[in-house]
Amino acid sequence: MAAYxxxxxxxxxxxxxxxxxxxxxxxxxxxxxxxGPGCGDMVSxxxxxxxxxxxxxxxxxxxxxxxxxxFGAVDKLRRxxxxxxxxxxxxxxxxxxxxxxxxxxxxxxxxxAEFQNEGKPIVAVDTPGFKCNNYQSHSNVxxxxxxxxxxxxxxxHPARSNRRLVNIFASLPYQDPFWKGNLREYKRxxxxxxxxxxxxxxxxxxxxxxxxxxxxxxxxxxxxxxxGKPIVxxxxxxxxxxxxxxxxxxxxxxxxxxxxxxxLDFAIEHRSGINKNDAKKFIQKEVDAYYEEIDNLATFLLxxxxxxxxxxxxxxxxGYVVGISKFLLHETGVVPKEVxxxxxxxxxxxxxxxxDLASTSDKKxxxxxxxxxxxxxxxxxxxxxxxxNGIILGSGxxxxxxxxxxxxxxxxxxxxxxxxxxxxxxxGFSGGLRLIEDxxxxxxxxxx
Amino acid sequence: MTKINLDLPAVExxxxxxxxxxxxxxxxxxxxxxxxxxxxxxDRERSFMQCAGCSISKAACMTILIQDAAVIxxxxxxxxxxxxxxxxxxxxxxxxxNVSDPKxxxxxxxxxxxxxxxxxxxxxxxxxxxxxxxxxxxxxIFVLxxxxxxxxxxxxxxxxDQAExxxxxxxxxxTCEGFRSKIWTTGFDAGYHGIAxxxxxxxxxxxxxxxxxxxxxxxxxSEWFKPFGYRPNYITPYSTVNTLRHSGExxxxxxxxxxxxxxxxxxxxxxxxxxxxxxxxxxxxxxxxRWFRALGKILHQEDVAEKIIEEKKKExxxxxxxxxxxxxxxxxxxxxxxxxxxxxxxxxxxLGIRAKGASIFHHDPVYDIGDENNxxxxxxxxxxxxxxxxxxxxxQEFELVxxxxxxxxxxxxARHGGMTLWGAxxxxxxxxxxxxxxxxxxxxxxxYGNRILDVIENDEFVKNLQKHAVNPYTKWWLTxxxxxxxxATEKEKGQ
Numbered sequence: 001m002a003a004y005x006x007x008x009x010x011x012x013x014x015x016x017x018x019x020x021x022x023x024x025x026x027x028x029x030x031x032x033x034x035x036g037p038g039c040g041d042m043v044s045x046x047x048x049x050x051x052x053x054x055x056x057x058x059x060x061x062x063x064x065x066x067x068x069x070x071f072g073a074v075d076k077l078r079r080x081x082x083x084x085x086x087x088x089x090x091x092x093x094x095x096x097x098x099x100x101x102x103x104x105x106x107x108x109x110x111x112x113a114e115f116q117n118e119g120k121p122i123v124a125v126d127t128p129g130f131k132c133n134n135y136q137s138h139s140n141v142x143x144x145x146x147x148x149x150x151x152x153x154x155x156x157h158p159a160r161s162n163r164r165l166v167n168i169f170a171s172l173p174y175q176d177p178f179w180k181g182n183l184r185e186y187k188r189x190x191x192x193x194x195x196x197x198x199x200x201x202x203x204x205x206x207x208x209x210x211x212x213x214x215x216x217x218x219x220x221x222x223x224x225x226x227x228g229k230p231i232v233x234x235x236x237x238x239x240x241x242x243x244x245x246x247x248x249x250x251x252x253x254x255x256x257x258x259x260x261x262x263x264l265d266f267a268i269e270h271r272s273g274i275n276k277n278d279a280k281k282f283i284q285k286e287v288d289a290y291y292e293e294i295d296n297l298a299t300f301l302l303x304x305x306x307x308x309x310x311x312x313x314x315x316x317x318x319g320y321v322v323g324i325s326k327f328l329l330h331e332t333g334v335v336p337k338e339v340x341x342x343x344x345x346x347x348x349x350x351x352x353x354x355x356d357l358a359s360t361s362d363k364k365x366x367x368x369x370x371x372x373x374x375x376x377x378x379x380x381x382x383x384x385x386x387x388x389n390g391i392i393l394g395s396g397x398x399x400x401x402x403x404x405x406x407x408x409x410x411x412x413x414x415x416x417x418x419x420x421x422x423x424x425x426x427x428g429f430s431g432g433l434r435l436i437e438d439x440x441x442x443x444x445x446x447x448x
Numbered sequence: 449m450t451k452i453n454l455d456l457p458a459v460e461x462x463x464x465x466x467x468x469x470x471x472x473x474x475x476x477x478x479x480x481x482x483x484x485x486x487x488x489x490x491d492r493e494r495s496f497m498q499c500a501g502c503s504i505s506k507a508a509c510m511t512i513l514i515q516d517a518a519v520i521x522x523x524x525x526x527x528x529x530x531x532x533x534x535x536x537x538x539x540x541x542x543x544x545x546n547v548s549d550p551k552x553x554x555x556x557x558x559x560x561x562x563x564x565x566x567x568x569x570x571x572x573x574x575x576x577x578x579x580x581x582x583x584x585x586x587x588x589i590f591v592l593x594x595x596x597x598x599x600x601x602x603x604x605x606x607x608x609d610q611a612e613x614x615x616x617x618x619x620x621x622x623t624c625e626g627f628r629s630k631i632w633t634t635g636f637d638a639g640y641h642g643i644a645x646x647x648x649x650x651x652x653x654x655x656x657x658x659x660x661x662x663x664x665x666x667x668x669x670s671e672w673f674k675p676f677g678y679r680p681n682y683i684t685p686y687s688t689v690n691t692l693r694h695s696g697e698x699x700x701x702x703x704x705x706x707x708x709x710x711x712x713x714x715x716x717x718x719x720x721x722x723x724x725x726x727x728x729x730x731x732x733x734x735x736x737x738r739w740f741r742a743l744g745k746i747l748h749q750e751d752v753a754e755k756i757i758e759e760k761k762k763e764x765x766x767x768x769x770x771x772x773x774x775x776x777x778x779x780x781x782x783x784x785x786x787x788x789x790x791x792x793x794x795x796x797x798x799l800g801i802r803a804k805g806a807s808i809f810h811h812d813p814v815y816d817i818g819d820e821n822n823x824x825x826x827x828x829x830x831x832x833x834x835x836x837x838x839x840x841x842x843x844q845e846f847e848l849v850x851x852x853x854x855x856x857x858x859x860x861x862a863r864h865g866g867m868t869l870w871g872a873x874x875x876x877x878x879x880x881x882x883x884x885x886x887x888x889x890x891x892x893x894x895x896y897g898n899r900i901l902d903v904i905e906n907d908e909f910v911k912n913l914q915k916h917a918v919n920p921y922t923k924w925w926l927t928x929x930x931x932x933x934x935x936a937t938e939k940e941k942g943q
Binding site for chain 1: 495496497498499500501502503504505520523524525526527528529530531532533535536539551552554555556557558559560561562564565572575576579580583594595596599600625626627628630632843845846866867869918920921922924925933
């Protein structure tokens with residue numbers, strides 16, 4: 001996957017070991033780091049409030065020193081793992097390598113195999129920072145858990161044995177600051193269609209026992225512009241599970257309705273045994289409730305005479321950039337101007353993403369830049385000016401830029417020391433309403 | 449004689465330079481005695497460890513916060529991700545240092561990939577330095593090494609020298625890869641080593657300022673130095689490349705935290721003739737008096753120092769006495785870095801709060817300047833007595849959770865993020881004060897005392913949290929000795 005590999009100003013994603021947060025997001029799972037002493041701090045300092053059950057300072061680590069770099073640290077790792085069982089009460093252990101372990105070439109699979117042979121729920125995954133970023137590494141972590149843990153329970157959970165069950169792969173835990181809320185909303189909506197849903201991460205998941213049922217699912221749902229795709233590809237081969245792919249985040253009325261109909265059609269096609277009429281009724285009820293709010297809102301949007309933002313710049317991953325652009329234009333009237341996908345989108349997906357965005361409007365083109373060097377992206381925004389009030393939706397890095405330009409600012413991406421998110425969601429009908437509240441709360445807050 | 453050698457490109461690590469350790473379990477008095485008795489202080493290893501933290505973010509904070517500098521992390525992108533916190537810090541605290549128009553911090557990663565670890569990353573580094581220079585025109589560029597670039601063997605020093613010659617600004621290589629030292633304060637030393645080598649200029653000129661080596665705390669020193677006719681030159685956060693360049697003109701250097709500024713203070717004295725005030729920072733009355741007297745002596749204004757002390761006593765002693773009365777019988781536990789943790793123990797001592805124990809991240813038996821009078825823990829023990837259950841914990845959370853759970857103090861004082869959580873989970877009122885100057889001097893004792901009273905009084909939140917606290921630690925572990933995994937290692941090695 002060819003992607004940009006030059007310098008980056010203002011990091012907005014992490015390296016391979018950053019995907020340890022995907023482990024932290026599984027209830028009662030623990031990442032065990034075979035890495036330098038600083039990797040854990042770097043990751044927790046980036047995501048903030050990301051400790052979960054046993055992440056952050058709780059995660060065991062071999063803390064490589066100079067001697068370990070020369071002689072390897074396999075014995076040290078064995079001791080740390082073995083003592084982790086004495087100290088911490090966890091359901092799943094995922095051993096992850098940092099650059100040190102990776103370059104030195106320690107055979108962690110063999111060490112982990114010793115514990116697997118004792119029946120421990122333990123998994124090894126190669127995550128040295130130079131290998132890839134956390135968007136990609138997330139898939140490797142999930143695949144490793146399926147390959148080394150879930151697969152052990154296939155006899156009790158035969159492939160595609162539950163027609164109604166689906167696995168959804170969507171928000172990346174912690175990299176998407178709204179991941180908890182988003183997964184909860186996906187689950188609620190899909191259950192509304194009559195499906196049973198494995199979200200796998202966060203409080204709405206059933207932890208490792210839910211992971212064990214992954215093979216049972218009839219099909220998978222991928223909501224992502226590109227990341228996570230290797231997981232559903234793998235599951236297709238492994239368990240013969242087909243998947244339906246929604247390329248950007250369904251935010252607000254139009255896209256959520258489209259998303260639900262896409263899943264519904266797919267479910268019917270794959271004989272999920274759900275009642276189509278009931279599902280349609282559920283969707284209609286949600287749509288009606290949504291538009292009741294938009295109806296109330298319209299007067300304010302059209303008549304507020306003291307100035308509201310009329311255009312936006314977005315700095316986020318490609319899924320958010322496209323999802324928010326569509327939403328803003330059609331459901332608030334704010335026009336997306338230059339927008340930036342900062343997730344180092346692999347080249348082979350860029351064309352589809354551009355097409356997806358182009359479908360937003362047949363009247364206007366929204367300029368999308370694939371630019372992981374966010375400092376460069378910011379400089380572009382500095383050099384442009386548009387008439388009217390602007391708003392920047394981005395990470396904490398962009399707050400300074402917004403004040404330089406006299407724009408409003410809403411934090412929607414990591415890293416962000418300027419916003420506290422717990423269980424808020426931006427996807428779905430309710431997510432769209434919440435995004436409207438947040439944008440106009442910011443706008444109105446400027447008055448009086 | 450210090451072991452500072454600015455001719456070397458890389459700083460010598462703390463374990464080697466000043467015999468710092470990261471594992472100990474005993475009491476403060478014993479640790480102090482062992483520290484000053486050649487060969488008696490032994491580091492203890494653990495057979496279980498959690499993420500300990502590394503040098504790079506420490507080197508980063510001493511360079512990123514220089515107003516007009518840019519910082520390049522030479523490694524995979526992950527090694528620069530937490531540095532965004534310093535952008536926040538910089539913007540938020542700018543007011544405290546009268547920086548009216550704080551500029552977004554300039555933080556870059558060379559974003560090393562797998563193939564760079566095979567073929568080397570120097571070409572990429574050279575290109576990055578050029579792009580950063582052209583994009584920002586900073587007055588200095590710092591390049592931080594990482595585990596990956598160090599193992600691969602990239603010659604960062606050469607790339608920097610070459611760029612420095614071409615662009616005519618200091619381009620400084622900082623050797624701070626994580627595996628190099630288990631004492632992450634080595635990262636501060638690494639940053640200062642680069643600054644002392646490449647930025648500070650030799651001079652015979654003396655100016656009207658005193659160097660204050662600190663973090664980003666509030667400005668207490670302007671007021672304190674004024675009667676002596678001097679002003680503070682804060683280094684390095686909020687300094688400029690130019691003010692750093694001239695820091696050799698200072699008449700003296702003081703420390704806000706001896707472990708932080710150990711290396712730079714000694715380098716300024718040894719290489720640039722700026723004397724370091726030969727006593728620990730001013731925490732607790734006795735040490736505050738010593739500090740003002742030592743400062744007065746260096747400035748040849750002993751009378752001014754005596755006058756300040758007299759005035760401070762008059763103003764603050766009654767308030768301190770009142771606080772002691774209110775805090776009578778209270779107990780506390782301290783966790784934080786050396787030497788700020790020692791400083792907090794002194795403040796507690798002054799307030800009459802009994803320290804039940806402490807988990808301090810590492811221990812420096814002696815600072816680079818080589819003067820035992822700078823040992824803040826020794827001063828604490830001499831002024832207020834021993835601290836039992838004193839541990840050097842390498843930020844190992846499992847040990848803190850174990851030790852704290854057994855001692856149940858009335859209040860937990862913490863100095864680093866993440867640690868107060870465990871106080872709260874046990875229902876112990878917990879306080880973290882980020883401003884390192886907060887507890888300094890007479891006024892600091894009063895301020896801290898009031899905050900402690902406040903936090904003990906308002907314990908409803910922690911009491912509620914305690915009821916619902918999730919604890920991933922096993923019952924077995926919570927009933928073992930805190931140094932169980934140190935003992936296990938020693939047993940294995942037959943020590």
